Amino acid sequence: MQTPLCTVTRQSDCATLTQPIGGGIVGVHDAPGYCAGAGPSKPARLASVGGDNTVRIAVPDLISNSYFPAVAAVELGFFKSEGLDIDLELLFPVPKTMEALRDGTLDFVAGAAHATLSAFPDWQGAKLLVALAQRMYWLLILRTDLGAKRGDLEAVKGRRIGAAPGPDAGLRRLLVEAGLDITRDRVQIGPVPAANDAGVAFGVTAARALAEGTLDGFWANAMGAEVAVRRGVGTVVLDVRRGDGPPAARDYTFPALVATDRRIERQPESVAAAIRAIVQAQRALREEPARATEVGRRLFPPTEAELIAELIRRDLPYYDPTISAELVTRVNRFAQDIGLLSGPVPYEHVVATRFRHLWQP
Numbered sequence: 169m170q171t172p173l174c175t176v177t178r179q180s181d182c183a184t185l186t187q188p189i190g191g192g193i194v195g196v197h198d199a200p201g202y203c204a205g206a207g208p209s210k211p212a213r214l215a216s217v218g219g220d221n222t223v224r225i226a227v228p229d230l231i232s233n234s235y236f237p238a239v240a241a242v243e244l245g246f247f248k249s250e251g252l253d254i255d256l257e258l259l260f261p262v263p264k265t266m267e268a269l270r271d272g273t274l275d276f277v278a279g280a281a282h283a284t285l286s287a288f289p290d291w292q293g294a295k296l297l298v299a300l301a302q303r304m305y306w307l308l309i310l311r312t313d314l315g316a317k318r319g320d321l322e323a324v325k326g327r328r329i330g331a332a333p334g335p336d337a338g339l340r341r342l343l344v345e346a347g348l349d350i351t352r353d354r355v356q357i358g359p360v361p362a363a364n365d366a367g368v369a370f371g372v373t374a375a376r377a378l379a380e381g382t383l384d385g386f387w388a389n390a391m392g393a394e395v396a397v398r399r400g401v402g403t404v405v406l407d408v409r410r411g412d413g414p415p416a417a418r419d420y421t422f423p424a425l426v427a428t429d430r431r432i433e434r435q436p437e438s439v440a441a442a443i444r445a446i447v448q449a450q451r452a453l454r455e456e457p458a459r460a461t462e463v464g465r466r467l468f469p470p471t472e473a474e475l476i477a478e479l480i481r482r483d484l485p486y487y488d489p490t491i492s493a494e495l496v497t498r499v500n501r502f503a504q505d506i507g508l509l510s511g512p513v514p515y516e517h518v519v520a521t522r523f524r525h526l527w528q529p
Contacts, residue, residue: 193258222253223438225276226269226334228262228334229370231472232389233479235423236460237300237487238278241449243463249448250441260370262334263287266426269294275431276442282421282499283334285508293429295520298443298527300423300450301486304496306335307393308406310385311378316405319412321346325353327384330360331372337506338420339387342406360386371395372472378402390479391472409486418500424491432520443526444490450487451529459479489527491519 225242227235238254241247245255257274259265266287268274277284281296288294308329310316316323321343331339336357342349350357360374361382371392379401386392386402396402406412425446432439452459460480464473464488493515500518503509515521 176500184497185355186286223247223275224255224273224441225278225442226257226259226274227278228260228265228280229257229332229389230258231468232371232391233476233483234305234389235278235300236463236476236480236483237446237449237453238425238489239467240453240460240463241445243466244449244452244459246445246448246452247442250445252438252441252445261332266294268457269426269428275427275438277426278423280334280421280427281424281426282337282503282508284424284426285503286334290510291513293516294426295429295432296491296496296518297425297427297439297520297523298446298489299491299495300425300446301483301488302422302488303409303418303486304338305389305409305423305483305486306387307390307404308339308385308387309374309378309393309396309402309409310380310405311383312401312403313420314384314403316403318405320405321348322387324348324355326355328356328358330377330383330386330388331357332360332370332388335387337508338408338417338502341420341502341506342408342413342417345416349351357387375399375402381422390482391475394475394479395472409483416498417472419495421499421501422495427520432522436522439520440523440526443523447489447527447529450489453480454484454487457484 225238227238229235230239236498242256243252259268262279262283263286265277265279266283270275270287270293273435278300284294285291310323310327314323324343329339339357340350343355348355360370361377362373371388372395374386374388375392375396378396379399393402393404408417425442426440457480458477460477461473462478468476496515496518500509500513504511
């Protein structure tokens, strides 16, 4: 049975939408195209350009740079130009997104590569299609008044850190590799207050929790980090993508487009079309990062809509669709370390290698 959807194309279409939160930190439900009825078990349909043969793609976080090439591929018409009618949906957290893919509710997921294993043990039943970008993409932010310096992981001792299910594994493993003992050092890693509420954007909700003092820090996307820094309530302690922390942490995971083996086998043309759409979106954003603002203004609250192009500009060096064998080996090693994978798995069992030629623009 498919998960019910809340279809919204304008803020006025959903009577349960809440009022915007002050200070520029808002939830997904405050943005055009969102329904507050969506939540951890109920995806929100954000944009629909489809008919009877609509393909459904979901992201676990939207007001963010994390999976932006997939969002841009929908909003800028690259899926449409490849002949795919698309419903873009939000389903948080990423393990739930992957479960919906497994259960046939979704056709594609844009999410953290390692999280595929939460619904497809030992890579049985799904494969990575294309990298949305390279490297692990979450940042560690601590309250400004704690005085933490960039790269100073000692500062997390005794602190309450908010992290979403799925991404939290990256932080936990990173701290272990850095020599910390989470129990001994009393590092509390857990949910962000209200982040599981219907239609909420994780990163910006984490920034609000930081400002309210209900957390000492958070591990989240660059949008939440940027909002916290600009408001003066947060300091970047780790930006792993750009070299902070243990070197191995950079390749714990990466954002990827994922599909089931069933779709790859039965509908390879739609898979190829989706990959081409992602590669085209990456190229378009590299050539003109300002196009991100066009997408943001359709889907994001006003403050975040004006920030997204700068975040995408910073990410452009990592906009490489390639999934190398070396990268898969590192992701698999991380997955084994955290208990998500029972042993080494060959590259061709993880990546849909028949489509590798499409990674070249």
